[in-house]
Structure formats: C-alpha cells, structure tokens
Amino acid sequence: MDGPAREKAVFLDRDGVLNHEIGHYVWRLDEFVVAQGVPESLARLKAAGYRLIVVTNQAGIAKGLYTAQEVHACHQKLQQACHHAIDAFYFASGHPSVSESLMRKPDSLMLEKAIARFRLDPSQCWIVGDRLRDLQAGAKVGVRGILVGEGDEPRPELYAADLSAATDLILASRTM
Numbered sequence: 001m002d003g004p005a006r007e008k009a010v011f012l013d014r015d016g017v018l019n020h021e022i023g024h025y026v027w028r029l030d031e032f033v034v035a036q037g038v039p040e041s042l043a044r045l046k047a048a049g050y051r052l053i054v055v056t057n058q059a060g061i062a063k064g065l066y067t068a069q070e071v072h073a074c075h076q077k078l079q080q081a082c083h084h085a086i087d088a089f090y091f092a093s094g095h096p097s098v099s100e101s102l103m104r105k106p107d108s109l110m111l112e113k114a115i116a117r118f119r120l121d122p123s124q125c126w127i128v129g130d131r132l133r134d135l136q137a138g139a140k141v142g143v144r145g146i147l148v149g150e151g152d153e154p155r156p157e158l159y160a161a162d163l164s165a166a167t168d169l170i171l172a173s174r175t176m
C-alpha cells in the first residue's frame with residue numbers, strides 16, 4: 001500500500017446483529033426488521049470516527065432462493081432506518097455446495113476489499129458478529145472481534161449482548 005493507512009472501521013455482520021435473526025434466510029422486506037438500538041449505535045460509532053462496513057454471507061443467492069437485487073432492497077431499508085450511516089455493503093453470494101468463494105466468511109476477502117478501498121488500519125478496526133466465523137474472518141486480517149447475541153456459539157473473551165453493548169466496549173477501548 002502506498003502511504004499510511006489512517007482510517008478505522010467497524011465491520012458489521014448483518015443477520016443477528018443489525019436485523020433480527022429469524023432462523024432462515026432473510027430477503028423479504030417485511031421480514032427484514034432492524035434490531036432495537038441499531039440506528040443509535042451506528043450513530044455513536046460514526047461520531048467516534050469509525051467507517052461502518054457491512055460484511056454478510058448471502059448464500060441464498062447461490063442456492064437460487066433470492067437475487068442480489070433483493071439483497072440491495074434490504075440494505076436500502078437498513079440505510080433508511082439508520083440515516084444512511086453505513087459506508088459500504090459487501091455480500092458473499094457463494095455457498096460451498098455451489099461455488100467456492102474467498103468472499104464468504106470465515107474467509108476474509110470482503111474485509112480485505114474494504115481495507116484497501118478505505119485505506120483502513122486493521123489494528124484500529126473491529127468486527128461485530130453473532131457467529132464465530134465472523135470473528136475468524138476478522139482475525140485473518142488482524143481485526144479484533146466481538147461476539148454478540150444469544151446463539152449457541154462458545155463465547156470468546158469479547159462478548160456483548162447486542163450491538164449497543166458492543167458499541168460500549170468499542171468506545172471504552174479507545175481510552176485504554
């Protein structure tokens with residue numbers, strides 16, 4: 001990379017972090033429900049200087065369940081609820097049963113693309129997800145992770161109930 005990377009970001013898994021996890025693929029607009037406290041959390045992170053970048057696995061596309069257009073429509077709904085705070089959306093449309101992709105978490109190509117595009121310093125970045133594979137994707141590029149939610153995943157050291165609590169952790173860490 002030419003020149004120093006200065007920007008910082010919070011990478012955000014989508015389903016189970018920003019919108020309700022409903023136990024199956026979310027692509028219908030009426031099932032895409034923004035979780036409580038998300039607009040406020042994103043505003044706090046934005047005010048602290050973080051880029052906000054959504055990185056989401058959407059293998060339902062590879063499986064033929066829905067289209068990229070429907071994913072974009074959900075993201076538009078999310079942006080409207082969050083006052084267009086999100087800087088970029090990356091989604092991995094592949095699934096191992098159909099097509100291999102390094103975009104798909106736990107691989108890190110979505111994060112790598114954003115790091116290059118926004119000239120991010122990974123050591124100043126975070127990823128918030130409700131699955132360990134989200135955090136694994138971050139670890140591959142030196143980005144710290146916080147697990148959220150009430151899922152069955154074994155809880156790592158950095159755990160928060162939801163994005164609001166994860167935001168508290170991220171903002172508190174700045175002073176450490």
Ligand SMILES: [Mg+2]
Pocket residue numbers: 013014015016017129130131
């Ligand atoms: Mg998720």
